Amino acid sequence: MNVRRLIPAAALAGAVALGATALTACSGAGAGTGKDGKLDVMSSFYPMQFLAEQIGKDHVKVDTLTKPGVEPHDLEITPKQTGQLGEADVVLYLKGLQPAVDKAVAQSGVKHVVDAAKLTELEVHGSSGHAHEGEAGHTEGEEGHDHAHGEAGEDPHVWLDPVKYAEVAKGVGAALEKADPDHAADYRKNTDELLGKLTALDTEFKDGLRNTASKTFITTHSAFGYLAERYGLDQEGISGVDPESEPSPARMKELQAVAKKDNVSTVFFETLASDKTAKTLATDTGLKTDVLDPLEGITDKSQGADYFEVMRSNLKNLQKALGSK
Template identity: 85%
Template sequence: MNVRRLIPTAALAGAVALGATALTACSGAATGAGGSKDGKVGVTASFYPMAFLAEQIGKDHVKVGSLTKPGVEPHDLEITPKQTAQLGESDVVLYLKSLQPAVDKAVAQSGVKNVVDAATLTELEVHGSAGHDHGAEEAHAGGEGHDHDHEGGKDPHVWLDPVKYAEIAKGVGAALEKADPDHAADYKKNTDELVGKLTALDTEFKDGLQNTASKTFITTHSAFGYLAERYGLDQEAIAGVDPESEPSPARMKELQGLAKQENVSTVFFETLASDKTARTLAADTGLKTDVLDPLEGITDKSQGADYFEVMRSNLKNLQKALGAK
């Protein structure tokens, strides 16, 4: 039961990279990364998961720039003409087509030779609702009912599944090898190391969520369809249009019943949006609230400094909420 918070389709945006160099690149105004005079490969990543891959695989051989400042909801990104020009100076562009129209348009206009669309590196899936259309429900309740899906109704949140993220990592590594063949051996080595860490993370999730009192979790942002499917869980989202919108009375009543039936203890909210909706439902149902981070960006409010730390915080919060044994 994977119902999505509805947001405009388009390409992913928002990068926060690791390390001092990356933090410098990502601070202040969002920017692209052109080829640098020191011989490093200029990589422009559209949002945090893409930047993380570039930093982890490219390491000292790359200079990573960001299209979205830390703390900005990636789906709200607007790209300036200056950023579009900077994008055109990049050696490699990493993005996820059709999550954000602004990025799609800029990439199409950039003329960059090495463009990597993460959506082509793994199989995207449809994570529909359980027999009802919350988009239509929200539209009826006064919302716009936008579709928070990739092209063809497919869920774009592949980075929250360590297995699929590893598949994307392999594709990014291959792209960097092609763009900078002189350092191909290093990119391959770094890719293998990262895939190994993601495989270990997958095992942690598998073991940590194998025995739980409940399999259902409620969240404001239905970004966790791949994660839920991978580990045998059931995701239920509160509302449609955005995480700050009020759910319809019918949906609220439905979730109240579900919480009792499925032994749900916690309503999750995310770090880059208001927790108002989650707290409203929690207050009405006597449930707790906690954070489940969709990892679209890292800020000082994030429960960890990088992808792995935040994912392990998500695991810990899920284990607590679901009554892991």
């Protein structure tokens, strides 16, 4: 994968076809709409909710299974949510991130189901955040990753790379067009506007992280593999892709050595999970702590009100920690 530039127009155009195939059991007719005339979209968690809201705007009513402040990896679906899911016109989720959601979606019987994991290429990332040779790509029928070990399966955190998030956005736009053809032109226009904003964000990250004193960052949650690969950085995760998993004493000792060798100044933690391990490592190594938000949910503790604001806060925090020149 080219990590230095945005996907070409041809690749984005190809995502339209992917978006169409991501819809399961779709008929040619548009989906039913609620009493208010809007398309009812159920999203699995914030990054999917944000896409639906940005692309659907006034034509959709968006709800989410993962409420603000809830850590999405460990989400349990309530009977009420199961019922709401079955009544949705469109379901937008990312298979492999939330086992409970995967199971509920499979049993929902909803006609228009969009799996974001099929709209871009998934990769397997090791602790340094780089794809393993020969292991990239999404294989039909795989159940996703092991939540305790990022290297055991595919990394689902594609939204933290603006380029891959753009691919997903393109596919979501195509899916909404198919579900609600009467408003296809508006969905297309909104998708194009969102892609322009993601292109600009990608440029900001490329320019902002091009010249830094260090390329290595340590984070509680190994969610930043795609971002690290895109911008030439090395992610060292304290835990795996599950932020609640506990690192071994050997891993903590290894990270202390990495911090010293690579001139690491900061240990990052996040807003939705415990900062205990990050602060322990920082204390043991004499490092500072700061926030690097995996954007799995927005709360009043988030450093921004939406995806773009939090991503720009992440960029500033990375620039500060890595010694941007």
